[in-house]
Amino acid sequence: MRSTGDTLRTFPYDIAETVLGNGLRVVVVPTDAPGIAAHYVVVRTGSRNEVEPGLTGFAHFFEHMMFRGTPRYSPEAYNDVLKRLGADGNAFTTDDWTGYHVTAASGALDTVMDLESDRFMNLSYEVEAFQKEARAVLGEYNKNYSVPINALLEKLQDTAYVAHTYKHTTMGFLRDIETMPQQYDYSLKFFERWYRPDNAALVVTGDVEPQAVFELARRRWEAWRPGAASLATPVEPEQHGERVAHVPWSTPTLPLVALAFHAPAFDPEDIRGRALDVLAQAEFAPTGRTYNDLVLDKQWIDWMWAGVEDHRDPTLFLLVARVKESERIGPVREALEAALARAATERLTPDRLAAVASRLRYAFLGGLQTPDQVALAVANALQLTGGTAAIDASYRTLARVTAEDVAGTAAAIFRPENRTVVTLAP
């Protein structure tokens, strides 16, 4: 790893990139992981792209369908190959993108690429498989449903947004999940629209050599035809008044209080995004003033989280706390609002600012231990910006954040009329 004094580069590995003739960007990051490689396919489509009514949750559902076979590899044959390799493979969907990942012996990379490129080009499934998978997705919703934080976030997004597709979670609305079995034809359209090399990227990390990977990638992925759709996502209008909602809960759980504020989209050069990262850490993470006050001293709450998850479109700064006793919901909310108001008027000390910057940087570096973790970090930059420069750029921006930036951003964002408050309680 590079020394902490080197502020130009944070990412500790060399990145090699090429773009295939069909527009597919291929990124290779050799790391010290003897005999192991991770293979990530990034599709820059997530629940954000679900613009048509009645079809929320479809990006995630489609991720499941990607495991339902091709003419060359049935689902069983696909799994048998991965099984023989002893590979660890899976996929996930977020608001903005879908990731398909396999970790295996580096010597098996060509086999993995053969399997993966085949399904991105030649996916094919019957109605029966489609409908059964739709019900597995309902099962996934059901398993998540007993967890209060999921219900809270579902209500929060639905309340905070009026136009943008971030209004629904990646799982989608239950009413839409229930009708998924009827959407076979739409699923074919979805594949045509989004599963295209010009809407995707490939990341390979671990015990690999870039030129050899580029050669494999050309052989396996070049035939994938470009032609990604472009559908505008609705623009969220500015919020002009506080929005409030409550989720009643039928079992004796600990109440949750969430405050959310509209905040900027991810931009590695935008000082506001990094200023909010600093503020979330400085005030609400362990060692932060509000954490110390509410978790350790008053012991009103047992858990809290604050921050902005990087998104392609304008998103939310979220502050959520789990309250130990129902009668404290009001006082906790007041304490959180007071902390946010204070952030706009007070200034962080230089020492605190330096400690937070160090923390964020070392936490990022400490999370790059395995090829899979490195690939995920690179894939995330690719999905957000289309390139890899954003990683170092965002840490350079972080290093420039001043106490004035933090206070100024807080003043601009934490306005009552920009606020959504959602509570959950028995």
Add this chain to the structure above:
Amino acid sequence: MKTILLPSKGAPLVSLRLLFSTGSAHDPAGREGLAALTGGLHVEGGAGGLSFREILDALYPMAAGIAVQVDREVTVIHGTVHRDHLDAYYDLIRRVVLEPRFDAADFERLREDQVNAITAGLRASDDEGLGKETLNALIHEGGPYGRPVDGTVRGLGAIVRDDVLRFRRERFTRDRAHVAIAGDVSDRFVARVESDLASLPRGGPDPVHVPASRKPEGIELTVVTKPCRAWAISIGHPVAVTRADDDFYPLFVAGSYFGEHRTFNGVLMNKMRSERGLNYGDYGYVENFVQDGGTTFPLPNTPRRAQSFSIWIRPVAPAHAHFAIRQAMRELRRLVEDGLTPEAFEETRAFLLSYSKLWAQTPSRRLGYALDGAFYGRKSLVEELADRLPRMDVAQVNAAIRRHLRADAAFVAVVADPEGAPEFLEKFVADAPSPIAYDTETKPEVLAEDRVIAVFPLRVSRSKARLVPAESMFEGDGPGGGT
């Protein structure tokens, strides 16, 4: 005291695991939850002149933490730090282990957290965890494993700070300590860690007695009731082998074939999820399994002297619960009667030989596996598999299945809505048919098999079937109290 070292020249990170052979199985009667509370207070109760808050402040710029994991048999204090900060970091760990303060305010905070983890967490908002803990309580009823690591509501209520001090004095001893270090560290550093731990008092080891688990009499059903829109199901029975036994390893192959965790390799996953869309996933295990965070890999340092076989059926629609249990038990019977084919054995063996190597990708996990090997008097699971799988054959696997798995008797735990639970229980004990209807297109061969599954006989024990409200679980005087 034993030391395990995994040196790695030039590695930027150093990982430490300090393991004590003491866990919730050693909770004194009436103080259930004490080991977990003592473990938690080591890292969150202040140490050596520093409050917990001051320790957090010191750790903060390192982006490192001192974590504790308490399980039935062991407590492990662990962390990973950039070597730039090793000395300052180790100074904090040393204080946590040698000079914990157990500050009174932190004692109250963590004790309340632990109660909430049972009352508001496990019982109210973690249906799958509740199903698994209920199954565990049935398998180990009355024994030291038969309750959650967090203890019981009553046990926690009875604990005073002096209990923690005593437990720490008696159980966190040099004779129960194991040191494991990975990274680019000097011999002097290792010697310092060893000599620090050698300053702990003597005592132990005195492994807890784990009585043989009661074998289920037929199918013993427990339905835990709470509001829920889908029902979580766990099925299992005790097995006589652990990683210490030669027979464990062929049985492990059978477990992978039947239900490898979160993959499409397993019979259960393919039959229940892929073919029928019953739920999100269906898995089988031949030892206690805890998933490590966001990975699909087993969490290290959860060893046990007595193990069990289990099936995890993720939440299903209430109308499908009876069918799902029948199908899982029928597949288990096929496994016990038919075993693996030579081809299935070869595929599973090849899979495990490579896949198991992914379990040890980080130094901290490698240390955890090495410590588990020491617990069982073996090498790490990854190394044992690498040694044994190449010389294993299908006959050994099928013989191990016949010796250790049973398809005619099991504990079944279902977390169910109170509205539907009584009728479900009644039909279940009557072994009434459970035909399934789909609102999706289904292959004819699947429908044909469904008709067989719907009447697959289960030898249900009528006298053992019961309904239990979730709020009475793990209270301390009823189900899952386990003294």
